[in-house]
Amino acid sequence: MDEQLEMNPTEDKRTDARIQLLLYAGLATTALTLLAMYFLNNKGGINVMGWYAWFVVPIGALLVGSAAGSGYAIAAKSLGVKLNKILLISIFCLQVGAYGVAQYIEYSSQNPTSQNGQSVGFWTYFDYQTRSFTFSYRGKQGNPLGLLGYGIRVLEITGFALGTIFLASIVAGSPYCDGCKKYMERRRIGLFPAGLALSKKEQKLLEKPEGEELRQSLEEAGKGGIEGLNKLIKHIEEGDYEAFAAGLETGRSDVKATEKLSMRLSIMLVQCDECLDGYLKMDAIRGQGEHIVNEPIVELPLPVSFRERIREDFPKV
Numbered sequence: 001m002d003e004q005l006e007m008n009p010t011e012d013k014r015t016d017a018r019i020q021l022l023l024y025a026g027l028a029t030t031a032l033t034l035l036a037m038y039f040l041n042n043k044g045g046i047n048v049m050g051w052y053a054w055f056v057v058p059i060g061a062l063l064v065g066s067a068a069g070s071g072y073a074i075a076a077k078s079l080g081v082k083l084n085k086i087l088l089i090s091i092f093c094l095q096v097g098a099y100g101v102a103q104y105i106e107y108s109s110q111n112p113t114s115q116n117g118q119s120v121g122f123w124t125y126f127d128y129q130t131r132s133f134t135f136s137y138r139g140k141q142g143n144p145l146g147l148l149g150y151g152i153r154v155l156e157i158t159g160f161a162l163g164t165i166f167l168a169s170i171v172a173g174s175p176y177c178d179g180c181k182k183y184m185e186r187r188r189i190g191l192f193p194a195g196l197a198l199s200k201k202e203q204k205l206l207e208k209p210e211g212e213e214l215r216q217s218l219e220e221a222g223k224g225g226i227e228g229l230n231k232l233i234k235h236i237e238e239g240d241y242e243a244f245a246a247g248l249e250t251g252r253s254d255v256k257a258t259e260k261l262s263m264r265l266s267i268m269l270v271q272c273d274e275c276l277d278g279y280l281k282m283d284a285i286r287g288q289g290e291h292i293v294n295e296p297i298v299e300l301p302l303p304v305s306f307r308e309r310i311r312e313d314f315p316k317v
């Protein structure tokens with residue numbers, strides 16, 4: 001372990017510098033967002049942090065958190081910092097800290113005093129604010145929540161920090177090239193039909209006994225699609241670029257129409273734009289709109305002979 005670290009000290013330093021930059025970027029967007037919220041609340045009377053759904057889902061805090069955390073996500077992507085678990089947990093803690101700092105700044109700026117004119121300490125102020133939370137529902141203001149206010153605080157802080165992690169996790173889940181320390185490029189290069197364009201009436205018919213004929217044609221279409229895909233997979237495994245490229249063309253002609261089918265097979269090129277290493281990812285996609293389901297089929301390493309040509313020959317479809 002130690003040997004490995006010593007072998008590449010400059011590389012480690014570069015990674016450290018990038019992580020530092022990432023944290024600065026995230027803290028900068030966090031400070032800007034919290035500042036904007038402060039003005040909205042104090043000058044405009046709009047408390048975004050206080051938006052809740054069903055009284056318990058802190059939508060406002062989640063929104064503010066995602067805006068605040070956008071800097072971490074954007075910096076990770078552009079600097080190529082791999083967001084591992086430790087970094088994600090650190091960012092979560094930083095955001096909880098940032099929330100606390102924002103509360104303290106708000107307290108200092110208001111310089112609250114008690115009835116007899118003495119200045120009030122931060123924790124007394126914080127406790128008072130927390131117990132004074134009220135819910136307003138359809139324009140009616142409720143009573144102060146008292147101790148329950150702390151529940152709201154916890155929801156608010158967690159929502160805020162989770163909003164940040166949500167964006168960062170999307171970046172963390174993207175394919176990454178360990179060798180070049182970069183996020184890989186993802187591009188759909190083909191979409192093959194493996195279903196039928198069904199009307200609402202036909203969709204209902206599918207569930208009835210008299211829909212047997214339609215069910216069979218659907219099955220046929222699915223089989224046809226899978227057969228075509230299997231041919232492509234064979235060409236990839238054999239490293240036959242010419243045959244692969246010719247086969248792929250058929251999945252690039254009428255993508256808009258294919259997208260409307262009950263099932264289609266997509267081919268994604270996932271590739272590092274520096275070392276050109278990567279893989280081809282194939283998925284079956286079913287359904288439309290909100291009901292789209294993505295079923296992974298296979299991931300195949302990109303043959304060396306494919307690497308340069310595939311990038312140039314096949315833009316995104």
Ligand SMILES: [Zn+2]
Nearest residue numbers: 177180272275
């Ligand atoms: Zn690479």
